[in-house]
Amino acid sequence: MIVFAEVGYYEPWWIQLLKALVIFAIVFQLVPxxxxxxxxxxxxxxxxxxxxxxxxxxxxxxxxxxGKLLFKQQFRPEGSIGWMFALAPAxxxxxAVAALALVPFSDTVDILGTQVGLYGIDPSIGVLYAFxxxxxxxxxxxxxxxxxxGKYAFLGSMRAAAQLISYExxxxxxxxGVVMMAGTLSLTEIVHYQEDNLWMIVPQFVGxxxxxxxxxxxxxxxxxxxxxxxxxxxxxxxxxxxxxRFAAFFAAEYLEIxxxxxxxxTLFLGGWNIPFVDPPTWVDPIVVIVKTLAxxxxxxxxxxxxxxxxxxxxxxxxxxxxxxxxxLNALVTAILVVAL
Amino acid sequence: MPxxxxxxxxxxxxxxxxxxxxxTYRAFGETLRGMKTVMGRWVEGTxxxxxxxxxxxxxxxxxxxxxxxxxxxxxxxxxVGCSLCAAACPADCIRVxxxxxxxxxxxxxxxxxxxxxxxxxxxxxxxxxxxxxCPFDAITMGHDYEMSDYNRSxxxxxxxxxxxxPLERTxxxxxxx
Numbered sequence: 274m275i276v277f278a279e280v281g282y283y284e285p286w287w288i289q290l291l292k293a294l295v296i297f298a299i300v301f302q303l304v305p306x307x308x309x310x311x312x313x314x315x316x317x318x319x320x321x322x323x324x325x326x327x328x329x330x331x332x333x334x335x336x337x338x339x340g341k342l343l344f345k346q347q348f349r350p351e352g353s354i355g356w357m358f359a360l361a362p363a364x365x366x367x368x369a370v371a372a373l374a375l376v377p378f379s380d381t382v383d384i385l386g387t388q389v390g391l392y393g394i395d396p397s398i399g400v401l402y403a404f405x406x407x408x409x410x411x412x413x414x415x416x417x418x419x420x421x422x423g424k425y426a427f428l429g430s431m432r433a434a435a436q437l438i439s440y441e442x443x444x445x446x447x448x449x450g451v452v453m454m455a456g457t458l459s460l461t462e463i464v465h466y467q468e469d470n471l472w473m474i475v476p477q478f479v480g481x482x483x484x485x486x487x488x489x490x491x492x493x494x495x496x497x498x499x500x501x502x503x504x505x506x507x508x509x510x511x512x513x514x515x516x517x518r519f520a521a522f523f524a525a526e527y528l529e530i531x532x533x534x535x536x537x538x539t540l541f542l543g544g545w546n547i548p549f550v551d552p553p554t555w556v557d558p559i560v561v562i563v564k565t566l567a568x569x570x571x572x573x574x575x576x577x578x579x580x581x582x583x584x585x586x587x588x589x590x591x592x593x594x595x596x597x598x599x600x601l602n603a604l605v606t607a608i609l610v611v612a613l
Numbered sequence: 614m615p616x617x618x619x620x621x622x623x624x625x626x627x628x629x630x631x632x633x634x635x636x637t638y639r640a641f642g643e644t645l646r647g648m649k650t651v652m653g654r655w656v657e658g659t660x661x662x663x664x665x666x667x668x669x670x671x672x673x674x675x676x677x678x679x680x681x682x683x684x685x686x687x688x689x690x691x692x693v694g695c696s697l698c699a700a701a702c703p704a705d706c707i708r709v710x711x712x713x714x715x716x717x718x719x720x721x722x723x724x725x726x727x728x729x730x731x732x733x734x735x736x737x738x739x740x741x742x743x744x745x746x747c748p749f750d751a752i753t754m755g756h757d758y759e760m761s762d763y764n765r766s767x768x769x770x771x772x773x774x775x776x777x778x779p780l781e782r783t784x785x786x787x788x789x790x
Contacts, residue, residue, distance in 0.1 A: 317655045320658075320661065322659055574651065578644065578650075590637065
């Protein structure tokens with residue numbers, strides 16, 4: 274049997290199945306919460322209330338939206354490529370969910386006499402795995418826009434491809450510093466490193482900023498929402514999508530926000546650690562989720578603040594600023610790691 | 614000798630010179646400033662009316678739905694069916710058919726009265742010329758602005774509807790508000 278990667282710890286198969294379901298169920302519940310939070314917060318940031326009609330304080334608004342989308346007709350343009358058109362949202366959703374498996378909510382804990390790791394999987398190449406999924410995630414917009422057979426959708430998908438290249442490199446290089454300092458690619462090991470040392474955000478602040486900004490670009494969030502750019506490209510790659518497939522793209526986008534926030538938490542904000550306090554183990558997942566939601570709040574805050582960048586500005590930022598800075602950051606970290 | 618424009622000329626504030634690194638540094642600072650502004654909007658609170666429950670108050674001179682009036686003491690209609698409002702109406706939405714008052718059937722204070730008085734509110738532009746044209750102050754513009762309906766024919770208001778004491782559904786804006 275070919276071994277693709279070593280795994281830090283693994284349980285009997287039935288526990289793995291069970292915890293996969295539990296993690297998916299819990300984090301997927303956060304999607305409507307984030308959806309509602311975004312609309313409410315955007316409202317507050319613009320002197321209005323946001324949705325407050327459906328249910329108490331508008332709490333059922335995402336449910337109403339999803340219900341509406343799922344009951345809509347599945348429409349497909351005449352010039353589209355059928356199977357690819359249907360596949361694209363599935364790719365987006367799949368990669369977002371698959372990346373979720375890597376997020377460590379806690380170390381291995383003792384549940385009813387069985388050692389269970391509170392994460393989907395802990396491969397020794399965790400960071401690489403996450404990046405691979407991040408790269409595949411862009412096939413969703415790219416193929417979706419291409420298969421739609423429309424000009425706007427095609428422009429959107431081309432932009433998605435160019436944006437991916439501009440940002441993925443800088444994002445990867447930003448993480449090299451973290452990986453070198455922790456000396457491992459496993460996400461749980463990186464959190465363990467931050468247990469004993471400073472959180473990565475302090476020594477790797479440059480890396481943190483680049484990773485976060487690249488995260489905005491990776492999730493197609495404003496100010497980098499160029500692939501969908503509703504003002505110029507009438508929603509770009511999702512122009513021709515509607516109903517359930519649009520809902521899949523939409524859910525994937527929000528799930529990706531949560532996943533990127535969770536990765537940032539894991540890599541830079543000490544995962545389940547709280548400084549100076551040693552809480553019991555059952556608090557750990559809550560700590561991770563709270564930190565993640567705080568970062569999601571930052572995502573929404575930035576969206577409410579910044580206008581969309583022009584296309585050449587995005588390219589200039591990616592290639593001329595973030596790539597050199599990230600390289601320099603990695604270089605300096607390498608020298609310091611060797612010297613100290 | 615070069616021309617001296619004197620103190621009238623003010624210095625033009627130009628955009629700072631570019632450059633990727635300096636531009637990024639500046640953009641980062643400005644981003645933080647912008648985020649502070651946005652957070653300030655939240656702290657400031659909302660400025661909206663929750664419409665169906667909370668209605669926008671109107672000014673006293675607001676021109677809303679028309680009202681026809683009666684004399685308070687005798688209860689007779691003020692309208693004498695002169696059709697001056699219909700003549701003044703630029704949208705041609707008022708229809709008046711006059712009839713003679715008789716001693717047995719006295720409706721208005723004058724010689725004639727409006728047997729039919731209809732305003733087609735789907736045509737009305739709420740200019741208030743009818744109010745100005747009326748010699749007896751029989752028609753005035755009210756404060757009601759909630760007139761939507763499901764049928765065009767339902768928007769043709771008859772004399773009985775215009776004479777009826779309207780429900781005051783819209784709040785009046787108080788002084789200085």
